[in-house]
Amino acid sequence: RLTSPLPGAPISSPVTITGEARGNWYFEASFPVVLADWDGKIIAQGIATAQSDWMTADFVSFVATLTFDTAGISGQYSDRGTLILKKDNPSGLPEYDDALEIPVHLK
Secondary structure, eight states: OEEESOTTOEEOSSEEEEEEEEGGGOBTTEEEEEEEETTSOEEEEEEEEESSOOOSSSEEEEEEEEOOOOTTOOSTTTTEEEEEEEOOOTTOOGGGOOEEEEEEEEO
């Protein structure tokens, strides 16, 4: 459950990402967050951290902050990007992978 930014929202650097994820998305109270441009190039990455006890099946609030630079991005769709929240998967097994992709506009 993403609280901010909402899908399609314009974002600028630094962007704070907030929401809730089930406890099984976390490992050691965190999971990865990535911001990619229209071409899929990663322009920022960071860690979302749990704001309370993450060892539960319930939803747990998280927060992450990403800093990015749009100066090197060009092209017809240069203002479009994707925020990707990735379930932390320390096992590396693909059957445990999961992600939430949110379209955003880069400012």
